[in-house]
Amino acid sequence: MSTGWSVFVIVITLGMLLGFTWLILNTRRIQDPNGANKLNDHEFDGITEYDAPMPEWFTWMFLGSIAFALIYLILYPGLGNFPGLLGWTSTGALEADQRRAEARFDPLFQRFLRTPAEELAENPQAIRMGERLFGNYCAQCHGSDARGFPGFPNLTDGHWSWGGTPEQIRMTLVNGRVAAMPAWGPVLGEDGIRDTTEFVISLAGREHDEEAAARGAEHYARNCVACHGPEGRGNQALGAGDLTTGVYLYGGSRETIAASLRDGRNGVMPAQSDLLDEARIHVLTAFVYGLPRRHGATERE
Ligand code: HEC
Numbered sequence: 001m002s003t004g005w006s007v008f009v010i011v012i013t014l015g016m017l018l019g020f021t022w023l024i025l026n027t028r029r030i031q032d033p034n035g036a037n038k039l040n041d042h043e044f045d046g047i048t049e050y051d052a053p054m055p056e057w058f059t060w061m062f063l064g065s066i067a068f069a070l071i072y073l074i075l076y077p078g079l080g081n082f083p084g085l086l087g088w089t090s091t092g093a094l095e096a097d098q099r100r101a102e103a104r105f106d107p108l109f110q111r112f113l114r115t116p117a118e119e120l121a122e123n124p125q126a127i128r129m130g131e132r133l134f135g136n137y138c139a140q141c142h143g144s145d146a147r148g149f150p151g152f153p154n155l156t157d158g159h160w161s162w163g164g165t166p167e168q169i170r171m172t173l174v175n176g177r178v179a180a181m182p183a184w185g186p187v188l189g190e191d192g193i194r195d196t197t198e199f200v201i202s203l204a205g206r207e208h209d210e211e212a213a214a215r216g217a218e219h220y221a222r223n224c225v226a227c228h229g230p231e232g233r234g235n236q237a238l239g240a241g242d243l244t245t246g247v248y249l250y251g252g253s254r255e256t257i258a259a260s261l262r263d264g265r266n267g268v269m270p271a272q273s274d275l276l277d278e279a280r281i282h283v284l285t286a287f288v289y290g291l292p293r294r295h296g297a298t299e300r301e
């Protein structure tokens, strides 16, 4: 906040408090010692009103809350840029909370770090912690149930673009992953895209147009084998998924596959090493590694 605004806020805040004090003291009248209250001089439809003063305790409550506000504004931030005598900040309070939580959980995380991921994936306490970390760091992209969205992989189905061993998952988390599928529209043209789409669909054993797929097979052999392999089984080093399973990252309709081919795809999994320490990445690795089994997916890599 600039100094000008700060002064503006301070003047308004203190001015209000002062104004309230003045209003209360000025309108305060003492109860008639004889206990006889005067009548107001207005009358409506035969109804009159006592001119009773405000009860004393009520006045003191007002003055008390004004005093409280002043003391609060001296101790805590609230008056423009003035930080308050206690030096309290919301980030400071958060950091202190986090330090307390870390100190509490650190021994546990250190013990988990010494346990192999395969074993940790069976540990209910580690699974709960993994779930919580997943909710904080991963769910916004992969969904809170880890089933993903188009373009954001489902981590529960046992299909892995980059590999499902603990070491492969750990590398995915630590360094992130950048997938590079080139755009084939300019190379193949619309007919070529249509034919190659038919061939990609045939790879998964789905119903297809034989003739178009045969033409597409030639495009595939020339342009795609290097990354997706001669049988379409993919390449985990490149993040090129298996095209024979019928499970797709971006979706399996003809239009979506044609769009993948025409414009290319560049999925990015952000690196987590700046956000999470080694122990937390280890717990998440075990959590993700165990997801397909816990969801009853058949063993696959
Ligand atoms: C340079 C390597 C490379 C080449 C060559 C390549 N791809 Fe890909 N392809 C990839 C990668 C990597 C991905 C994953 C993209 C992502 O995750 O964002 C991919 C994704 C795809 C997808 C989407 C799969 C899904 O799960 O949604 C299809 C379909 C596909 N490729 C087909 C082809 C076809 C057909 C060709 C040849 C015309 C081809 N690719 C050529 C690397 C390649």
Ligand code: HEC
Pocket: 134, 137, 138, 139, 140, 141, 142, 151, 152, 153, 155, 159, 160, 161, 162, 163, 164, 169, 172, 173, 177, 179, 239, 266, 267, 268, 269, 270, 272, 284, 288
């Ligand atoms: C900003 C979005 C985003 C966040 C946050 C994110 N991911 Fe990802 N993740 C992706 C995308 C996109 C891919 C797919 C990259 C590609 O195209 O291959 C991916 C891929 C993965 C893969 C590889 C899947 C495979 O098929 O091999 C794993 C494992 C994974 N993420 C786990 C996690 C975990 C655990 C977290 C939390 C620590 C996380 N991700 C956070 C977007 C995200």
